[in-house]
Amino acid sequence: MKKWLLLLLVMFFFAFHGIAKPGVFIFTDINIGGGDPDDRQSLVHLLWYADELEILGIVPDRWNKQGMEACLMAVESYRKDFKTYGFEKKGYPSPDKVTKLLAADLQDAENKFQTAALASTAKNPLYVLVWGNMNNAGKILEKHPELTNQIRLITIGTGLKYGPEDELPGEACNVPNWNGPGRNAIYNNPRFNEMWWLEINWTYNGMFSGNGPKEMFVKLSAFGNMGQHIQFVTKDHEWAQYFRVGDTPSVLYIIDPKQNLVDPTESNWAGKFKKPFPSVRPNYYTDDNGPVKWDYSDPCKTWDNLTDMYAYNKSTLEKERPEMYSALISKLERIYGRE
Numbered sequence: 001m002k003k004w005l006l007l008l009l010v011m012f013f014f015a016f017h018g019i020a021k022p023g024v025f026i027f028t029d030i031n032i033g034g035g036d037p038d039d040r041q042s043l044v045h046l047l048w049y050a051d052e053l054e055i056l057g058i059v060p061d062r063w064n065k066q067g068m069e070a071c072l073m074a075v076e077s078y079r080k081d082f083k084t085y086g087f088e089k090k091g092y093p094s095p096d097k098v099t100k101l102l103a104a105d106l107q108d109a110e111n112k113f114q115t116a117a118l119a120s121t122a123k124n125p126l127y128v129l130v131w132g133n134m135n136n137a138g139k140i141l142e143k144h145p146e147l148t149n150q151i152r153l154i155t156i157g158t159g160l161k162y163g164p165e166d167e168l169p170g171e172a173c174n175v176p177n178w179n180g181p182g183r184n185a186i187y188n189n190p191r192f193n194e195m196w197w198l199e200i201n202w203t204y205n206g207m208f209s210g211n212g213p214k215e216m217f218v219k220l221s222a223f224g225n226m227g228q229h230i231q232f233v234t235k236d237h238e239w240a241q242y243f244r245v246g247d248t249p250s251v252l253y254i255i256d257p258k259q260n261l262v263d264p265t266e267s268n269w270a271g272k273f274k275k276p277f278p279s280v281r282p283n284y285y286t287d288d289n290g291p292v293k294w295d296y297s298d299p300c301k302t303w304d305n306l307t308d309m310y311a312y313n314k315s316t317l318e319k320e321r322p323e324m325y326s327a328l329i330s331k332l333e334r335i336y337g338r339e
Contacts, residue, residue: 021054022127022254022261025116025151027109028058028247029132029179031065032073033236038246039131040233043074044226045248047098048332049255051091056116056126058101059109061136071102077225085224085336110140117147125196127254130155131247134182141186148195152261154250158183159201159286160299162310173300177201196283198264202310203271203287204249206317208242216243216325223332249317252324269324271317287313 026046030039046055060067079095081087088094103109113128120126128151130137141148157179163172176183186192207213220227220243234241252269253259260266264273264285274288275281276296286296290312295301302309332338 021052023054023056023116023120023124024127024129024251024254025057025113026055026059027061027128027130027132027134027137028071029061029067030070031060031062031067032070034065035062036244036246037233037237037240038244040070040074041230041243041245042131042247042251043071044077044229045245045328046251047074047078048226048328048335049251050093050098051087051335052255053251055093055098055101056119057103057109057112058098059103059112059136061132063105068102068104072099074226074229075099075102077229081224081226081336087335090335106136106139109136110143113140114144114147117144117150120150126151127250128153129247129250130158130179131250133179134158134186136182138182138186141192142189145191148192152196152198154198154200154253155179155183156200156204156247156250157202158199162202162205162306173303173306193281194283197281197285198250198253198273199284199286200249200270200273201287202313203273203317204246204314205310206271206314206321207246207248208244209314209318212321212325213242213244216328217241219329220332223336227332256320256324257327267316267320269317269320271313271320288316289313290316 024046028039028043029035030043043058046053058071060071075095075098078098082092082095101112103112117126128137130153134155157177159177159180160173161175161177161180163175217231220230230243231241234244249270253264254261256269259268265275265288266272272288272290273285275285277284287309289296289309292305292308292312293302294305294309
């Protein structure tokens with residue numbers, strides 16, 4: 001992109017995007033058919049909070065798996081509710097504006113990311129939320145490492161996989177998690193040692209447990225086309241017919257009204273996290289081990305504590321979940337005129 005055009009875009013962002021709302025930029029492996037419908041649910045959840053967040057870009061990584069089409073379907077449900085329930089007067093962006101945020105390909109994603117990052121400030125950094133593998137986000141970061149001072153990165157399931165012996169026999173402690181591809185290229189590159197990074201590796205599983213997600217699944221269907229879309233996207237996935245939203249903790253961290261956005265070590269709607277390497281990686285946070293003995297530098301040394309570590313991680317989100325659910329229902333009752 002020519003420098004003069006980039007500068008014009010940056011000026012446009014400064015002119016039209018206030019600093020009151022946290023800016024977010026999404027990379028998602030959303031798709032139609034295969035995979036996990038939690039990305040499609042998480043996109044609806046994100047749009048429900050589009051009045052509190054400044055969404056600056058959405059990258060459907062799996063363009064070859066109808067990722068763009070899946071995004072457009074969610075935006076269409078948003079469009080219907082926007083018109084029917086007067087979202088414009090409630091501070092929501094227009095559906096056309098949201099559509100323009102969708103990246104058509106990797107080059108478009110890079111351009112949008114660069115523009116959004118350059119428009120951010122120290123007081124209002126760009127939150128980069130990765131809902132899938134880190135291949136595309138990593139390529140852009142490696143190409144523009146100077147932008148890491150402008151962003152705060154939040155990834156889901158990008159470390160090691162939880163693998164009891166019945167699932168992953170042998171060297172389970174060395175198996176990358178579901179979203180592992182592309183992660184180590186960034187993690188092992190010293191240029192990114194000081195980048196602010198919250199890696200939610202196992203804690204996000206607190207979104208899935210118990211009856212709460214099933215009960216929410218039913219409750220949310222009563223809230224417009226977007227609530228119905230939450231159910232629609234699971235129609236071919238009987239195992240996922242609940243409020244799954246496995247990527248949503250990256251958003252919860254930002255929208256929790258009691259959260260100090262600088263410090264993930266405080267309990268919040270996304271769970272609780274720890275800074276395991278304060279000297280080498282002063283701005284890197286990941287799942288908190290609480291009372292469980294855990295070697296962050298070499299997890300294999302403490303892999304016998306895997307079950308306890310996994311259980312504690314997800315429990316830090318589980319205990320916050322009722323408050324988050326209550327806040328979401330209250331918000332929906334307000335914006336859908338049911339108070």
